Amino acid sequence: MSEDTAADGDAATSEKLVELAKRRGYFFQSSGAYGGVGGFYTFGPQGASLKGNLEDAWRDRFAVAEGNMEIDAPTIMHEPVFEASGHLDGFDDMLIECPECGTSSRADHLVEDNTEYEDAESLPIPEVEEVIAEYELSCPECGAGLAGVAVEDFNLMFATNIGPGDAQPGYLRPETAQGIFVEFPRLKEYARNQLPFGVTQIGRAYRNEISPRRSIIRTREFTQAELEYFIDPETDDPDLESVADVEVSLYPASEQNAADGDEIETTIGDAVEEGIISSPWVAYFLGVAKPWYEAVGVDMDRFRFRQHLSGERAHYASDCWDAESEIDGNWIEMAGFAYRGDYDLSKHEEYSDDRFTIFKQYDEPKTVERATVDPDMSYLGPEFGGDAQAVVSELEDLAARDRSAFEGDSVEIDLEGETHEIPVEKTGFAVEEQTEAGEHITPHVVEPSFGVDRLVYTVLHHAYREDEVDGEERTYLDLEPEVAPTFVGVFPLQSDDELEAQANDIVADLRAEGLSVTYDDSGNIGRRYRRQDEVGTPFCVTVDYETIEEREAQRASDSASGDEPRADETTVTVRERDTTNQKRLPVDDLAETLAAIREGDLEFESL
RNA sequence: GCGCGGAUGGUCUAGUGGUAGGACCUGAGCCUUCCAAGCUCAUGGCCCGGGUUCAAAUCCCGGUCCGCGCACCA
Numbered sequence: 001m002s003e004d005t006a007a008d009g010d011a012a013t014s015e016k017l018v019e020l021a022k023r024r025g026y027f028f029q030s031s032g033a034y035g036g037v038g039g040f041y042t043f044g045p046q047g048a049s050l051k052g053n054l055e056d057a058w059r060d061r062f063a064v065a066e067g068n069m070e071i072d073a074p075t076i077m078h079e080p081v082f083e084a085s086g087h088l089d090g091f092d093d094m095l096i097e098c099p100e101c102g103t104s105s106r107a108d109h110l111v112e113d114n115t116e117y118e119d120a121e122s123l124p125i126p127e128v129e130e131v132i133a134e135y136e137l138s139c140p141e142c143g144a145g146l147a148g149v150a151v152e153d154f155n156l157m158f159a160t161n162i163g164p165g166d167a168q169p170g171y172l173r174p175e176t177a178q179g180i181f182v183e184f185p186r187l188k189e190y191a192r193n194q195l196p197f198g199v200t201q202i203g204r205a206y207r208n209e210i211s212p213r214r215s216i217i218r219t220r221e222f223t224q225a226e227l228e229y230f231i232d233p234e235t236d237d238p239d240l241e242s243v244a245d246v247e248v249s250l251y252p253a254s255e256q257n258a259a260d261g262d263e264i265e266t267t268i269g270d271a272v273e274e275g276i277i278s279s280p281w282v283a284y285f286l287g288v289a290k291p292w293y294e295a296v297g298v299d300m301d302r303f304r305f306r307q308h309l310s311g312e313r314a315h316y317a318s319d320c321w322d323a324e325s326e327i328d329g330n331w332i333e334m335a336g337f338a339y340r341g342d343y344d345l346s347k348h349e350e351y352s353d354d355r356f357t358i359f360k361q362y363d364e365p366k367t368v369e370r371a372t373v374d375p376d377m378s379y380l381g382p383e384f385g386g387d388a389q390a391v392v393s394e395l396e397d398l399a400a401r402d403r404s405a406f407e408g409d410s411v412e413i414d415l416e417g418e419t420h421e422i423p424v425e426k427t428g429f430a431v432e433e434q435t436e437a438g439e440h441i442t443p444h445v446v447e448p449s450f451g452v453d454r455l456v457y458t459v460l461h462h463a464y465r466e467d468e469v470d471g472e473e474r475t476y477l478d479l480e481p482e483v484a485p486t487f488v489g490v491f492p493l494q495s496d497d498e499l500e501a502q503a504n505d506i507v508a509d510l511r512a513e514g515l516s517v518t519y520d521d522s523g524n525i526g527r528r529y530r531r532q533d534e535v536g537t538p539f540c541v542t543v544d545y546e547t548i549e550e551r552e553a554q555r556a557s558d559s560a561s562g563d564e565p566r567a568d569e570t571t572v573t574v575r576e577r578d579t580t581n582q583k584r585l586p587v588d589d590l591a592e593t594l595a596a597i598r599e600g601d602l603e604f605e606s607l
Numbered sequence: 608g609c610g611c612g613g614a615u616g617g618u619c620u621a622g623u624g625g626u627a628g629g630a631c632c633u634g635a636g637c638c639u640u641c642c643a644a645g646c647u648c649a650u651g652g653c654c655c656g657g658g659u660u661c662a663a664a665u666c667c668c669g670g671u672c673c674g675c676g677c678a679c680c681a
Contacts, residue, residue, distance in 0.1 A: 015674095019618065019619075020618090022617085022618075023617065023618050023619095023632080024618095029672075029673080032654095032672090034655095034671095035654065035655065035670095035671050035672060036654090036671075036672050036673085037671085037672080038671090038672065038673085086681075087681070089681095090681045091681045095608070095678090095679090097608065097609085152608095154608090154679090156679090156680080156681075174681080175681095207680080209679085209680075210608065210678080210679055210680085211608080211678085211679070211680095213674085213675090214674085215673095218680085312680095469642060469643095470642065472642075472643060472644095473643085474642085474643080491641090493639090493640065493641065494638095494639060494640075494641095495639090522633085522634080523633095523643085524638095524639070524641090524642080524643080524644075525639090525640095525641045525642065526641070526642030526643055526644080527642080527643050527644095528642085528643095529641080529642050529643085530642070530643045531643085533642095533643095542641060544640060544641070545640055546640085573641070575641080575642085580642070582641075582642095
């Protein structure tokens, strides 16, 4: 057995991996029969299983173990949701294409760079076109004039129509998060109106990328696993102690900006203490994520947390860290941990008719003096007609804002630019003592957001191994048993009815135990081992003639003694993928033993 | 969206203006008492659409897709 050579960091690993993925059924481009379409991939039998296992592992850790609830929202939502979330306006770019050299530029950037306009992105397109013509702006590449060239809006959301016609536009969600935020008013009920609570969702999201790249790393349809954790920013603290000792490799903004900056090896506890990670909540989830990534098979020597630079942070995030893995010398983003504040809930509160707050009861009710109005509608109605209700609103606002306005005989209010005088006696103005049991607060959101496809890719890439067995080259995937698509292969040593029958019995036993099993009787035994190595199956069971002989001896002795049949003591060989070591194990409790190994309760070496 | 380079069985690839070979894989059989062995047989292919030509997988144009660079990544 030669030593493993971890696949080195050149592009060749990715090339070999993509080829293996296609050939063995991990993933491949969709709709190949029709020429394919960019940015869409199908997970094959192995890939779908691996992806599902990773999602299960995520669910176990981030939903079940944390006591959070999982939902499953639609992938299409109608326009108002994205008006509120900011995706409709903020998720598009103005592109202008040079007629001479073909270079596409951001029209808003051109305007900002060459005129005194500052927020060109907020200008309507015709106006941007006018500005470009007026200032005779030119192509930054070749200098050709751009006056009169059309500016195009490119929104990264996929648009569709809900129902017939185009009366109700809808969009495929660009992130799963909005599906959680819009349901907050109901979800908070399920949490019995108590903070903190978390809601998870695993599902597809869609972005009409200009240029999908690097196989499943950047696609137009992808799977996210997101947790939105709602907290009271004043009183809720994470259980930092439970992750304080987790060792992490951090790449903070300060190091990225420094000429000789480097990753910092530290612990979550120290990083918080030293202020490297400013949000304890973000720190907590980094501390949860790191051991989880390690458990599903990400190489910790090729893993780090990188802080977003101030310029790359989304508008809603006060601090953001990415989990990154190294692939062929490049760091790719696998997850983002953002402190989103109250941005999303406030926006939906503003745009919708519902309440995106939590009522927080005081320890002791508070008594406050409050100025109120109780207008005399029999006066306001005839006086103001249809505007009466607006007058009431004005009075209410005014009372809350400036009670001294009600000190005279009459009070002045503005209504659509006109000033009206209203006798104070008709307003029902009063200063009352009121008892308040609590207040409505808008929770803050901490968002760990995982890209499942990129995790699948990373796990495969980091598991890719080439070594030599008995002078023969071998390729195998060193996948964790918990996530491997197939857990065990079962083979008859060679073509033989008896061996095959026994092997089939074992397959049935193992499947009954809930293990993912494959049966293979084609080709010599070595070939079959290599097939399973290449898809990352951790164990193989082989039935040989010893198995049959032991079984026959067993039967003979049982019938000779006249006793009840004893436990079957026949054995089979079990081979481990990484070492190719073999052990003979009893058939009788094979299912139990393998299941224990899969659960991590047993080690193959200790058998 | 632009530029450069690609596209031949499931995979990897050779190839020429006269419609294609190889290797691996896969399947059947033989052999075989544990690591891609050997033998026989079999399945399966020139990305799509135009053009030039007697004839195009090959040359030209357009498209699609892939890789890389630019741009983009709320």
